[in-house]
Amino acid sequence: MDGFLIGLQELAQLSSILFLLLGVIIGLIVGTLPGMNDNITIAVLIPVTFGMDPQQAIMLLVGIYCATCFGGSFPAILLKIPGTASSVVTTIDGYPMSKKGLAGQALGISTVSSTIGGVISGIVLITLSPFLAAQALKFGPPEYFSLIILGLCTVIGMARGNVIKSMIAVLTGLFIATIGMSPQTGFARFTFQQADLLDGVPLVPLMIGLFGVTAVLELFEVPKVKDVENKTEKVKVGKILPDKKMFKRLTPTMLYSGGLGTIIGILPGAGMIMAVYMAYDHTVRRLKKKVKNFGDGAPEGVAAPEAANNAVVASSMVPLVSLGVPGNSVSALFIGALMIHGLQPGPSLFNNNPEVAYLLIIGFLAAYIFIFPLGLLMAKFLTATILKVPKELLAASIVILCFTGAFAFKNSLFDLWVIIAFGIVGYLFNKFNIPFSALILSVVLGALLESSYQQSMVLSNDSFNIFFTQPISLGLLIAAALFVFYPVFSAIFRRRKNVE
Template identity: 55%
Template sequence: MDYSALWAAGLHAFSLWPLLSLCAGVALGLVVGSIPGLNDTITLAVLVPVTFAMPPDIAFPLLVGVYCSACFGGSFPAILLKIPGTASSVLTAIDGHAMVKQGKAGMALGIATYSSTFAGTLSALVLVFFAPLLAQYALKFGPAEYFSLSVLGLSTVVGMGAGNAMKSAFACLLGLLVAMIGMSPEAGFPRFTFGSFWLFEGLPLTPILIGLFGLSVVFEMLSTRAETAAGDRIDRTPIRFGDMLLSASMIKRLLPTWLSASALGNLIGILPGAGMLVAIYLAYERVRRRFGERCGQGLPEGVAAPEAANNSVVASSMVPLLSLGIPGNSTSALFLGALLIQGLRPGPGLFEASPDVAYLIVICFVIANLMMFPLGLLLARLVPNLIRAIPQPLLAASIACLCLTGAYAIGNSVFGVVVAVCFGGIGFVFNRLQVPLSPFILALVLAPVIERAFFQSMALSNGSFTYFVTQPLSAGMLLFTLLFLLWPLGRRYFRRRQQALAS
């Protein structure tokens, strides 16, 4: 590592225009993330062409600020309204909104802010100091390892069943079925398209999430009296800064959760294509296994774990991009376009050919995460209080408009709106039947990864299934998957045996 170039980039990052650009990016990301239907990917997709006319030391701080803060901004509506502003806030909504119902909205928002800042800063430091080392481990992941990792993530459905295993399994199977819509990656043959060209590329994920978590809430509001819905969903007590500041005892309590979720998020983030959702589900499952039935009832660790996991993936996903030229996820892939627009080529030679830009990017990740703390506390107070001041009918209409606008903006097509409305109805039915949405979403996200990795592994091994167990990393993850599946069954068996002996 060239420490002199790192020091020079750090000094330049604190100059006027790069710092203002970074601050604007963080603020924009927080606002965009708090709007259901909009996320960092959409925002960066709009901003990347704009950066063509900007110098690199202004363009990249702006993009870094949006990328770092957007997933944290999604926690605001997730906690207050149980509507994830971004896909990464899906699990934050569970315990976060339960804390709101208990009159602890300020604490929930504070935990999200502290967790995001801590994990994001730690991930940024990992990017600065350990990018080459972590990139070497990422190179060892082939199709078999991706398959095993995805199966490991999908096996969390059993643990998340928590006495509702049949409904969780049903939701998981339905998610796998929906994910099969579109063209087969192996044969190129359309599946479940029913002759409609709209379905050839499959159903878009973001409109599905908008419908499940946004429009389903609107349908629920319409099906109940306005005053009942308002009293159930929103606590009108203003949020104060003091409510969001965590005590020393709470910080000490949450520190192990932050560290474990951050470590997991960093490991997942450096694997190209593994995705943020895998990290947050695995981190949340660790909390669920530790606290059992308390999870989902307003547990602080239930907010801290997913928020720490998703923000730790942000900077670590840049490791394979900057070190190898391989995007870690769809959002970091937009950075690839931004680098190419500026005439830069990401990869091992980036730090040698353009050390000023490369080290400026990694330093901006550190500064952006530190900026998130004061700006997050400020907007966490202003945005929720603004939402709470809106009358309930107007709030429902606003949510519907934002959701439908976001669904349309994904592909500039009415098809996204149709998908959002349909899955809004499905989410409404799921809520009424108490069918969990988490297994459905996890299966929907992991199914393409599993299918693609499986066929690639079969091609490499000439159709031999032993390929998955002859690869050490793959075999290890499959072993953990087996233990993951057997642990709840074994625990239930021993519990029944103890009850039988006691009686």
């Protein structure tokens, strides 16, 4: 309760509220622009926050993260162009509603569902993170090693038919994490006689390249601006908020999907895509007898994915804030944001910087207080205007922000080469459908995985038994094995079902 009051006190500061509001506005605009997403925006703005107070920087990024996830539903519903990857499923029923003249109702359902999903996960973040952080203080090197193995295995095990490619991404990230000076021997590894690589590949430029430059390269694959303009001219928004009858009808779907998204968000590496597909699939199966028009404008088809993807937002921060393990690629970016301000994510954050830790977890709940009214206003008055922003202007803005932000961070030309290199890597990964969110997770966790392993070997005199004799470590490894073998068991089950 003391920590909660500290967070409220920090949130009550005018600067915190203003930066949270600014983040929400930026996030709503960015989410509405096809080809843009939360990863790109946060990666580009992390260096910009270097000169801010930590509280201001955190509130800005929290607002962007929450609002961008919601804003992606606008082009998905109006144009059948997902603004973010998590809004792909929203197009299935959202766009048919728009074609029937129910665009306003679809946007209203999206706004209400997103708010409910975000509030559910925000409450879970507030209540669960301090408890897990207290338990994490009991973790030693074996437990942290097993926890990281679990995080990497969830990325692989939940890849849904993309297991091999996820393994490639994880192994590539672990290789990148080994570049630099060995913490045990002091020898340089894979530096190719480049002094700039002795400290390893810089994390912030790496992520700016993966998300920012990759986005510029892909932005030109978005449909032409004229096509977008023609579609927006035909859309009439109309009434926004759903009536009481519709709200009552959708409440079970929103609560169920919000709860499901919260659970999935807590699992490291699971991500929004899995949450929205599972929520939509379960909703269709649960209501197929009552709702006959799924895929042709069913309101539940908008409510389920929007509640689920916004529920992932705050819950994905639970493992980061409490254990120091990022839940997805966006929460990994928050590690970079915290580190440039000298803050270490994990249980020590609650002890050393409680004002930042509790402001962060309360900020996710507060963000949706702004998102709800601003989302309704944007749906009513600004949608068509924002969707007509030329992609050339977007691309130029992203490039400028990427390079000036990264250079200003350390005044290093080497960082610019890192941005370009990983921008190309990200583009190629996308072309071959290799998830670079898994790459980010393994890069961030690689150094901690190595140090935890080495410390465990020292404690056990080079015996692997230490990982299996500690109860917490053993439990985490068993869970990791289940995640790895889950695709195998599910494939066998599907084959048997098809044979029968």
